[in-house]
Amino acid sequence: MSGAGADPVTPSGHGPPGGAVVTRRRPSRSRRYLTPKRAIPRTLVVALGVLSFAVLIGMWAVLSYGGFISSYFLPKPTTVAHSEYLLFKDDGFLSDVWASGFRIMAGFLLAALIAVPVGIAIGSFRIAQAFLEPPIAAIRYMPASAFIPLFIIWFGIANGEKIAVIFMGVFFPLTLMIADVSANVPAELLDMSYTLGARRRHVFLQVLVPACWPGVVDSLRIGVGWAWTYLIVAELVAADTGIGHVILQANRFLQTDVIIAGIVTIGALGLITDGVFRWLYRVLFPYVERVER
Amino acid sequence: MSSLQARHVSMTFQTRRGSLQALDDVTLEIPDAHFTCLVGASGCGKSTLLNIMAGLIEPSAGEVLVDGRAVDGPGADRGMVFQSYTLYPWMTVRRNIEFGPKLKGVGRAERGDMARSLIEEMGLTGFADSYPKELSGGMKQRVAIARALANDPQVLLMDEPFGALDALTRTGAQRFLTELWERHRRTIAFVTHDIDEAILLADTVCVMSPRPGRIREILEIDIARPRSFKERESARFVELRHRLLELIFEHERVGSAERSG
Numbered sequence: 001m002s003g004a005g006a007d008p009v010t011p012s013g014h015g016p017p018g019g020a021v022v023t024r025r026r027p028s029r030s031r032r033y034l035t036p037k038r039a040i041p042r043t044l045v046v047a048l049g050v051l052s053f054a055v056l057i058g059m060w061a062v063l064s065y066g067g068f069i070s071s072y073f074l075p076k077p078t079t080v081a082h083s084e085y086l087l088f089k090d091d092g093f094l095s096d097v098w099a100s101g102f103r104i105m106a107g108f109l110l111a112a113l114i115a116v117p118v119g120i121a122i123g124s125f126r127i128a129q130a131f132l133e134p135p136i137a138a139i140r141y142m143p144a145s146a147f148i149p150l151f152i153i154w155f156g157i158a159n160g161e162k163i164a165v166i167f168m169g170v171f172f173p174l175t176l177m178i179a180d181v182s183a184n185v186p187a188e189l190l191d192m193s194y195t196l197g198a199r200r201r202h203v204f205l206q207v208l209v210p211a212c213w214p215g216v217v218d219s220l221r222i223g224v225g226w227a228w229t230y231l232i233v234a235e236l237v238a239a240d241t242g243i244g245h246v247i248l249q250a251n252r253f254l255q256t257d258v259i260i261a262g263i264v265t266i267g268a269l270g271l272i273t274d275g276v277f278r279w280l281y282r283v284l285f286p287y288v289e290r291v292e293r
Numbered sequence: 294m295s296s297l298q299a300r301h302v303s304m305t306f307q308t309r310r311g312s313l314q315a316l317d318d319v320t321l322e323i324p325d326a327h328f329t330c331l332v333g334a335s336g337c338g339k340s341t342l343l344n345i346m347a348g349l350i351e352p353s354a355g356e357v358l359v360d361g362r363a364v365d366g367p368g369a370d371r372g373m374v375f376q377s378y379t380l381y382p383w384m385t386v387r388r389n390i391e392f393g394p395k396l397k398g399v400g401r402a403e404r405g406d407m408a409r410s411l412i413e414e415m416g417l418t419g420f421a422d423s424y425p426k427e428l429s430g431g432m433k434q435r436v437a438i439a440r441a442l443a444n445d446p447q448v449l450l451m452d453e454p455f456g457a458l459d460a461l462t463r464t465g466a467q468r469f470l471t472e473l474w475e476r477h478r479r480t481i482a483f484v485t486h487d488i489d490e491a492i493l494l495a496d497t498v499c500v501m502s503p504r505p506g507r508i509r510e511i512l513e514i515d516i517a518r519p520r521s522f523k524e525r526e527s528a529r530f531v532e533l534r535h536r537l538l539e540l541i542f543e544h545e546r547v548g549s550a551e552r553s554g
Contacts, residue, residue, distance in 0.1 A: 186379070188375055188377060191347075191375075192373065192379040193392075194366075194367035195348075195367045195368075195369075195371060195372060195373035195441075195450075196369060196396065196440070196441075197369030197393055197397060210381075210383050211381075211382075211383070213383075286424070287425070288382065289426040
């Protein structure tokens with residue numbers, strides 16, 4: 001927590017206000033970039049991000065255009081791009097994307113809505129922890145996909161089953177992550193509040209809960225990734241709409257290009273969701289002290 | 294204004310390896326508006342005693358009195374400053390300082406005035422709307438002190454408040470606290486392991502010895518105020534430093550003698 005002795009060379013070149021600016025010999029560029037946790041220029045961050053995708057696509061291009069792998073197993077990038085285009089243009093893929101997106105939102109929101117208060121309660125109150133943590137920890141180890149047959153019997157193959165699978169896969173680990181967040185709020189922060197005249201209710205609602213929010217949003221960002229995984233699993237088993245359904249159909253007709261187009265779509269959507277959560281974090285919690293990531 | 298008293302306070306912690314006596318029958322009185330430093334080797338229970346005074350820990354035996362009234366749990370009449378800054382990271386400097394008065398139901402305008410004058414007094418002008426992460430260590434600690442003072446507590450309890458500051462910032466903070474105390478006289482119990490700091494700040498230094506924590510000796514610091522850090526070279530200061538060091542380390546010699554004998 002202490003900022004004393006921390007690296008004064010911030011990217012903008014300014015030290016913290018009032019803090020001592022230590023001059024030290026400027027290390028060579030390569031050495032600076034290889035120093036753990038040291039910030040690097042923003043342009044380099046973007047360039048490296050683009051480069052990593054370029055490398056992936058480049059490897060793919062070499063393997064497919066070079067004829068190392070037959071296009072039946074690995075279609076060319078251009079073929080996949082074309083299939084993606086046709087999916088949206090002719091096959092009404094947008095409605096499948098929407099169907100999947102809706103299930104994600106419903107299942108994830110439901111899980112988050114319950115996991116946030118339950119998680120905070122478990123991390124804050126020993127009594128809640130003693131009562132709720134054992135079953136949640138146990139159920140967490142039951143694979144959500146194993147519940148699919150049961151959920152099909154209970155809810156049919158409509159949205160209810162997908163939402164139930166997502167809930168099953170997200171709620172339990174998310175609750176435990178959020179419990180950890182609230183358990184890690186420093187006890188001194190609470191003690192401090194009592195000495196300022198706060199009562200238990202104040203300490204919980206005005207100190208402990210607000211102290212949890214950044215960690216909660218971070219947990220939600222990770223949790224929404226799990227939601228995508230479980231949704232596609234559920235859609236692969238039984239569905240008549242959705243991205244998973246399209247992928248399964250393509251599998252029946254051996255359309256490798258369409259399968260990959262579907263997977264790439266999921267990746268893109270995942271990246272967008274992640275970006276939204278990161279943006280939300282920056283906007284909501286400008287006060288958080290952290291290494292830029 | 295108020296006096297702060299500890300009467301026959303004992304504290305035993307139950308640990309995995311059995312019980313540990315942190316404090317053994319500690320009786321101490323800090324008169325009204327006096328500055329008392331608690332010093333001692335680590336494990337002497339000085340922080341435990343401070344936490345008991347704050348009401349954060351309930352003693353196994355004995356009691357703490359503020360102005361003759363027994364303490365029952367923490368309260369706004371005893372402000373506390375910890376070594377780690379414990380500012381609310383999501384609140385600006387102003388809102389951190391206003392936290393206590395707001396709990397007490399002080400109106401927005403009055404709260405604002407109070408915060409403004411404290412911010413000015415603490416040399417934090419221009420930082421009212423900054424978040425703690427934007428402040429240096431010394432500034433954070435001044436905000437923490439301002440936040441405690443905003444409640445206008447009768448007693449101020451400080452647990453190594455400057456322990457995390459570098460030597461230079463620390464000297465500045467000590468001078469700052471002395472000046473502040475000259476203006477707002479109140480009863481202060483200040484835990485430190487820095488002997489110079491204790492002599493510089495205190496009216497009375499209370500030396501504690503460890504295992505179990507006991508009061509070893511209470512020394513009056515008879516150096517005239519205001520004291521500057523130049524005082525450190527004065528004969529009286531050096532004398533007091535030696536005396537305190539002796540008192541703090543005395544038990545160790547006795548302890549080893551007992552063990553070998």
